[in-house]
């Protein structure tokens with residue numbers, strides 16, 4: 246079976262690797278002239294690592310990554326720890342794979358290199374899909390250049406503003422959440438004693454929160470700061486931000502945060518307006534399916550958007566390898582496996598927005614008090630709350 250994949254982000258590249266693993270052939274169409282990722286980190290949880298282990302890529306992915314000691318939550322101003330989930334050997338055993346932090350450029354490079362080694366020439370850069378049409382034998386695709394291509398299956402892994410989704414379902418209706426995200430990466434050596442701990446840490450505050458973690462074998466610190474603001478609404482990975490504004494948003498916070506923001510060089514801060522989208526009711530149209538952000542864009546408050554794309558990739562390729570079934574039925578099977586789980590992750594991310602931004606004293610006591618207690622009295626309870634996400638193993642399903 247030949248599969249065309251539109252988009253060479255984390256979702257599209259992993260979909261190509263999974264397709265090869267299950268014996269399909271692939272062509273990946275990427276509109277960019279070169280594969281570049283933004284200068285930012287990403288959390289790579291165990292549920293996604295299991296897919297890379299099954300693909301034989303765990304070592305390549307882990308090579309430049311960082312393995313945190315724990316996931317923790319702290320108060321933004323005082324630094325008081327609310328809870329810690331140790332990422333000890335026991336946690337790794339519980340969830341079956343490590344929890345890693347990785348620079349997006351390293352992640353993309355590892356996937357691209359693996360794809361080039363396994364299927365040289367299958368990645369086409371500067372190839373922008375503009376339309377598709379189902380045919381009797383599969384699907385025809387039109388590129389911006391006017392070229393057309395045919396395949397058995399088309400996968401739209403073309404991100405949050407997916408053309409494939411728009412052709413399939415019409416324009417979407419994103420809702421601005423009233424939050425923006427500041428993003429920056431800073432060398433650890435520039436932070437002295439105030440370098441973030443070697444954990445994945447969420448810092449809670451009034452109407453804002455921050456996330457810090459380390460990247461690239463511990464040499465870089467990654468910062469994401471989410472602030473409730475309505476004065477700016479552009480959804481873009483490459484929009485530069487004003488460091489003075491970001492510093493003002495987190496003034497009076499713990500020195501870990503203020504030191505980090507003070508160390509961000511001018512021109513190295515980015516901002517992204519956060520939009521929410523309701524789960525779609527369907528992701529397939531005959532021989533065409535959506536994957537990753539094209540199918541289920543989610544707010545970043547569970548750090549699972551790319552991980553869900555990785556899970557999708559495995560399930561899609563596996564379902565298409567199901568013997569004796571029409572490809573369109575396999576795509577519907579893929580959708581029915583994936584839609585409930587990704588909708589739950591979308592809902593969980595949305596719910597965390599409220600949890601992280603408690604404004605009143607009462608709200609804080611009611612939300613953070615039980616977290617603090619559970620973290621001290623029953624840490625395994627905190628682990629258990631994450632089992633549905635991190636313990637999920639898509640590679641264990643049938644072919």
Ligand SMILES: Cc1cc2nc3c(=O)[nH]c(=O)nc-3n(C[C@H](O)[C@H](O)[C@H](O)COP(=O)(O)OP(=O)(O)OC[C@H]3O[C@@H](n4cnc5c(N)ncnc54)[C@H](O)[C@@H]3O)c2cc1C
Pocket residue numbers: 251252253254255256257274275276277286287288289372373374375402403404405406407408426428469517536537538539543545548549550551552553554
């Ligand atoms: C602030 C922030 C923090 C986040 N943190 C995390 C985290 O810690 N962990 C996590 O798992 N997720 C996280 N996410 C989510 C994650 O970044 C996304 O879910 C993930 O990058 C989606 O991957 P994708 O491959 O589906 O789409 P994309 O990465 O958007 O890739 C789409 C690709 O398609 C290409 N393309 C677009 N249109 C066309 C076309 N017409 N033809 C050909 N090519 C096309 C694009 O150039 C691009 O290369 C975060 C998101 C944000 C905003």
